[in-house]
Amino acid sequence: MAFRKLSPANRKIQLVSLxxxxxxxxxxxxxxxxxxxxxxxxxQLYIPTPKNEPGEAQILIQILDEDRYLWIDHTAIDTLNSxxxxxxxxxxxxxxxxxxxxxxxxxxxxFFERIESLKKESALHPHKAFFVLIxxxxxxxxxxxxxxxxxxxxxxxxxxxxxxxxxxxVLAKGKINVHRNTxxxxxx
Amino acid sequence: xxFKREDSPRELELTSLIDVVFLLLIFFLVSFxxxxxxxxxxxxxxxxxxxxxxxxxxxxxxxDKLANLMIQxxxxxxxxxxxxxxxxxxxxxxxxxxxIAFQKSLNDSTFxxxxxxxxxxxxxxxxxxxxxxxxxISIKQxxxxxxxxxxxxxxxxxxxxxxxxxxxxxxxxxxQCGLYEDRIPQVIFRTAS
Numbered sequence: 001m002a003f004r005k006l007s008p009a010n011r012k013i014q015l016v017s018l019x020x021x022x023x024x025x026x027x028x029x030x031x032x033x034x035x036x037x038x039x040x041x042x043x044q045l046y047i048p049t050p051k052n053e054p055g056e057a058q059i060l061i062q063i064l065d066e067d068r069y070l071w072i073d074h075t076a077i078d079t080l081n082s083x084x085x086x087x088x089x090x091x092x093x094x095x096x097x098x099x100x101x102x103x104x105x106x107x108x109x110x111f112f113e114r115i116e117s118l119k120k121e122s123a124l125h126p127h128k129a130f131f132v133l134i135x136x137x138x139x140x141x142x143x144x145x146x147x148x149x150x151x152x153x154x155x156x157x158x159x160x161x162x163x164x165x166x167x168x169x170v171l172a173k174g175k176i177n178v179h180r181n182t183x184x185x186x187x188x
Numbered sequence: 189x190x191f192k193r194e195d196s197p198r199e200l201e202l203t204s205l206i207d208v209v210f211l212l213l214i215f216f217l218v219s220f221x222x223x224x225x226x227x228x229x230x231x232x233x234x235x236x237x238x239x240x241x242x243x244x245x246x247x248x249x250x251x252d253k254l255a256n257l258m259i260q261x262x263x264x265x266x267x268x269x270x271x272x273x274x275x276x277x278x279x280x281x282x283x284x285x286x287x288i289a290f291q292k293s294l295n296d297s298t299f300x301x302x303x304x305x306x307x308x309x310x311x312x313x314x315x316x317x318x319x320x321x322x323x324x325i326s327i328k329q330x331x332x333x334x335x336x337x338x339x340x341x342x343x344x345x346x347x348x349x350x351x352x353x354x355x356x357x358x359x360x361x362x363x364q365c366g367l368y369e370d371r372i373p374q375v376i377f378r379t380a381s
């Protein structure tokens with residue numbers, strides 16, 4: 001099949017196609033510039049400096065994973081007592097840690113419900129000081145911890161401290177002793 | 189002038205038709221995506237999420253300028269992390285873009301890599317590593333400098349890092365700030381998304 005040669009008179013710039021093409025390019029650059037801005041954006045979080053002093057905490061939060069948290073507060077005493085009572089003989093520290101892990105760990109929904117009720121309680125008692133200890137495994141991303149700290153902003157009577165460590169340390173060599181009103185946990 | 193009448197049959201121009209249909213499709217897709225994003229942000233902002241209020245009333249940021257000590261943690265080619273320290277200029281304010289922060293810390297030689305195996309190091313070895321020492325010394329010097337330059341100001345430390353930066357590094361920075369807790373009341377996290 002022979003190709004038909006275009007005569008010079010037919011060689012014109014197709015204005016419609018040109019406008020179409022320019023319009024497509026314009027849309028492309030507008031969208032990419034918006035997306036680049038979105039991608040390069042960074043979020044800012046202003047948090048008060050944590051107080052990392054040894055002492056008592058009302059609540060210990062151990063981050064297990066992105067969607068799993070261990071929440072130890074005063075209710076853990078009853079939980080531990082009622083379960084260790086059923087076990088005969090001496091209960092090891094690892095057994096206590098396993099009980100806590102089984103009964104007091106929550107997913108995000110349950111965990112943040114507890115955070116909300118803690119915030120309400122601290123707002124109701126402005127003269128009472130609250131201290132929360134957040135423990136996060138060292139190899140996990142730091143936003144696991146800052147996601148929690150973010151919830152404590154704006155409450156001057158609610159302070160927090162940060163520690164690094166995983167639940168494995170507690171299971172392996174931690175010491176958990178239950179006293180009348182307190183739980184003493186030595187992490188290593 | 190008489191109009192010339194076209195005798196050729198009027199064909200539908202398929203190429204232009206496809207072009208126009210394609211443009212319309214893109215337009216509706218994009219406007220639909222933006223309207224969903226707009227709705228979502230409006231509904232959450234208006235109903236559910238109360239904006240967090242910081243206990244601090246004074247912020248040390250002036251527009252988009254750096255007025256604080258910035259510690260920038262970036263990934264290393266070896267799979268580890270590098271800490272870049274960016275000092276605020278006390279004479280003139282510094283634009284705080286990521287590239288300038290990076291370039292300035294290179295020029296000032298205030299950067300240091302964390303050891304490749306920093307996650308397996310003991311706390312003592314980690315905190316005495318070069319990068320940690322650099323961070324600790326910088327925070328200490330910053331607090332001392334702020335005392336001289338801004339008698340009434342309160343120094344704020346900023347940390348810029350990717351979302352998945354290990355907690356071990358951040359905890360060290362928070363610990364160091366905690367040592368001067370009466371002087372550094374606030375830490376700012378700038379998380380690159």
